[in-house]
Amino acid sequence: MITYADDKVVICGPGPTRVIRDEKDGQDRWCFKCRKRREFRFIVTTAVDWEHDYYGPSGSIHCAVCHLTDGDCFPGRYRMWGEE
Numbered sequence: 001m002i003t004y005a006d007d008k009v010v011i012c013g014p015g016p017t018r019v020i021r022d023e024k025d026g027q028d029r030w031c032f033k034c035r036k037r038r039e040f041r042f043i044v045t046t047a048v049d050w051e052h053d054y055y056g057p058s059g060s061i062h063c064a065v066c067h068l069t070d071g072d073c074f075p076g077r078y079r080m081w082g083e084e
């Protein structure tokens, strides 16, 4: 996934998506990539073209500095959304 911080357009999968929600996620915590405590952002993206958004909005947690998805999870582990 490529995130452009300036215009908030995310390239992910077959088409461009846009950020519909971007908010601070809880307390600052350790990022395994930065190897420092960072702010984390809860970001929800959806397809730019609503009619072709087959997957619906998708949420993810990103480090606010390096933008690594699930940077606060131990390397090799990822969040499971709605299937725990």
Ligand SMILES: [Zn+2]
Residues within 6 Å of the ligand: 031, 032, 033, 034, 035, 038, 063, 064, 065, 066, 067, 068, 071
């Ligand atoms: Zn980071």
